[in-house]
Amino acid sequence: xxxEKKFKYKPRSIREILSEMKDTVDLILDLAYxxxxxxLEDVVDEVKRLERRMDxxxxxxxxxxxxxxxxxxxxxxxxxxxxxxxxSEVISDAAREIVNVVHYGHELDEIVLSALKKSDERxxxxxxxxxxxxxxxxxxxxxLDIEIGMxxxxxxxxxxxxxxxxxxxxxxxxDVLLARGLEDGVTLLKRKASGxxx
Amino acid sequence: xxxxxxxxxxxxxxxxxxLMVDLAYSSVLYGNESIAxxxxxxxxxxxxxxxxxxxxxxxxxxxxSTPRTLLSVFQIAHAMEDISDSASDIAQVVLKDxxxxxxxxxxxxxxxxxxxxxxxxxxSPLSQKTIGELKIATVTGxxxxxxxxxxxxxxxxxxxANLLEGDRIFVRGPKDGIKKLKKLIRPKDEE
Numbered sequence: 001x002x003x004e005k006k007f008k009y010k011p012r013s014i015r016e017i018l019s020e021m022k023d024t025v026d027l028i029l030d031l032a033y034x035x036x037x038x039x040l041e042d043v044v045d046e047v048k049r050l051e052r053r054m055d056x057x058x059x060x061x062x063x064x065x066x067x068x069x070x071x072x073x074x075x076x077x078x079x080x081x082x083x084x085x086x087x088s089e090v091i092s093d094a095a096r097e098i099v100n101v102v103h104y105g106h107e108l109d110e111i112v113l114s115a116l117k118k119s120d121e122r123x124x125x126x127x128x129x130x131x132x133x134x135x136x137x138x139x140x141x142x143x144l145d146i147e148i149g150m151x152x153x154x155x156x157x158x159x160x161x162x163x164x165x166x167x168x169x170x171x172x173x174x175d176v177l178l179a180r181g182l183e184d185g186v187t188l189l190k191r192k193a194s195g196x197x198x
Numbered sequence: 199x200x201x202x203x204x205x206x207x208x209x210x211x212x213x214x215x216x217l218m219v220d221l222a223y224s225s226v227l228y229g230n231e232s233i234a235x236x237x238x239x240x241x242x243x244x245x246x247x248x249x250x251x252x253x254x255x256x257x258x259x260x261x262x263s264t265p266r267t268l269l270s271v272f273q274i275a276h277a278m279e280d281i282s283d284s285a286s287d288i289a290q291v292v293l294k295d296x297x298x299x300x301x302x303x304x305x306x307x308x309x310x311x312x313x314x315x316x317x318x319x320x321x322s323p324l325s326q327k328t329i330g331e332l333k334i335a336t337v338t339g340x341x342x343x344x345x346x347x348x349x350x351x352x353x354x355x356x357x358x359a360n361l362l363e364g365d366r367i368f369v370r371g372p373k374d375g376i377k378k379l380k381k382l383i384r385p386k387d388e389e
Contacts, residue, residue: 022223029216029281080291084226087287091219094280101270109267111201112274115208121216121341121354145372146339182341184357 014068014081017061021088024050024057027164030153030180032095034123036102037116042161043154043178044099054092061085122186123153127176131195140167148188150181200258207251208275213353214240214247215278217343218285220313220370225292233315236346237289244282251275313343313370316383320363324383330357338378340371 028050035043065078101108128134134142144150154163156176162169171177179189191197218240225233252272259265318325324332334340345352345359346366352359361367369379 025219025223029219033212080294083291084288087222087284090284090287091281094277094284097277097280098274101273106270106273107267108270111204111208111268112270114205115212115274118205118209119212119354121213121343143339146374147336149335149339149341149371182335182354184335 009063012060012064014061014064014078017057017064018081018085021054021057021061021085023164024054025088025091027153028054028092028095029098030123031163031178032098033116034125034153034178035099036108037113037123038125039102040125042156042159044102046154046161046163047095047099051092051096054089058085058089121180122183123178123180124186124190125176125178126190126193128171128173128193129195130173132173132193133195133198134171134192135173136170138168138170139165142171144179144185144189148181148185150179150185150189152177152179154178200254200261204251204254204258204271207247207254208271208278210353211244211247211251211275211278213343214244215281215285217353217368218244218282219288220343221368222285222288224313225289229292230315231292234289234292237285238293240351241282241286244279248275248279313368314376316367316369316379318361318363318365318367318383322363322383324361325363325365326360328358328360329355332361332382334369334379334382337382338369338371338375340369340375340379342367343370344368 028047031043031050032047034040035047062082065082069075069078101112139152144152152165154161155165155169155171155178156162157172157174177189177193179186181189188197218237221233221237221240224230225237252275255268255271259268262268329342334342342355343353344367345355345361346368347362347364369376
């Protein structure tokens with residue numbers, strides 16, 4: 001009990017909290033699936049961290065919605081918002097469940113690995129080799145989303161992970177990209193990263 | 199044989215549960231009841247799949263020497279079922295007709311990626327073509343996550359899937375891509 005950090009209340013808008021919750025849901029599922037598919041311990045840790053963060057956010061949004069409520073009409077709207085927030089939190093718990101499969105040291109069945117590889121939307125991990133045209137470019141320069149339909153979920157540089165890098169993020173040689181997209185995009189991204197094509 | 203079936207079911211379950219989360223948030227964003235109902239329908243499908251996948255996995259235990267690793271199949275399928283239930287809870291808010299979207303709209307406005315439902319109208323230049331021919335991903339940066347044809351869905355359609363008049367496609371990607379897609383699908387006689 002005493003090891004739990006005491007919660008300090010800092011006012012934040014409901015919109016901000018909800019927005020962070022939704023962004024977290026968008027990221028956490030992809031991270032969880034890729035963590036078990038590629039056996040990435042750091043990403044497992046990030047999923048756990050995000051899930052703990054969601055616990056804090058749901059607590060915070062309960063406080064904020066209680067404070068914002070003045071009449072029945074408010075209560076109805078806020079109940080809807082709380083329902084969305086709660087469901088988002090449960091999704092992050094599910095992501096945690098997914099990585100728990102490896103966390104507990106259970107062996108993953110090959111069925112799970114084959115199923116994750118089979119999904120139409122793939123998540124790949126690819127490193128940027130010497131000679132790749134992606135080096136020293138920002139994500140905005142290379143527009144992988146628009147050009148080849150690939151979304152960069154995270155970048156690993158040496159031992160550090162950058163999650164949801166923004167458009168100004170500049171890629172370096174040796175960076176490892178975790179990205180999501182369809183098969184065609186996956187193939188193109190791998191070839192670009194290896195320096196095989198421009 | 200059973201093994202292949204389980205793999206396919208689990209991979210479909212992942213695609214559908216992911217799709218449901220995207221659809222659920224966008225139903226709230228646009229206050230769109232038909233998308234919300236779609237999510238509810240999909241939830242029933244996932245329930246059935248979750249049941250079937252457990253049965254098949256139990257049947258499969260007799261074919262393997264170490265059935266205990268199959269526990270991971272149960273656990274992942276369970277997580278997917280939770281995800282689909284939560285998506286359905288989110289969509290439920292729209293069906294209750296509570297007016298909350300101004301604040302939610304604000305909250306999701308800044309997301310880079312959006313999901314949208316687009317109908318292939320009569321005489322659309324897209325109909326009778328395959329997704330591969332249309333190069334939608336290359337031109338617009340959008341992924342077609344599903345096609346709804348009548349009451350059935352095709353999830354994660356491959357490049358050789360045909361689009362037909364009356365199909366509704368669910369696409370995900372950058373906002374700019376939607377504008378480009380709208381140009382692509384406009385029937386020729388409207389130009």
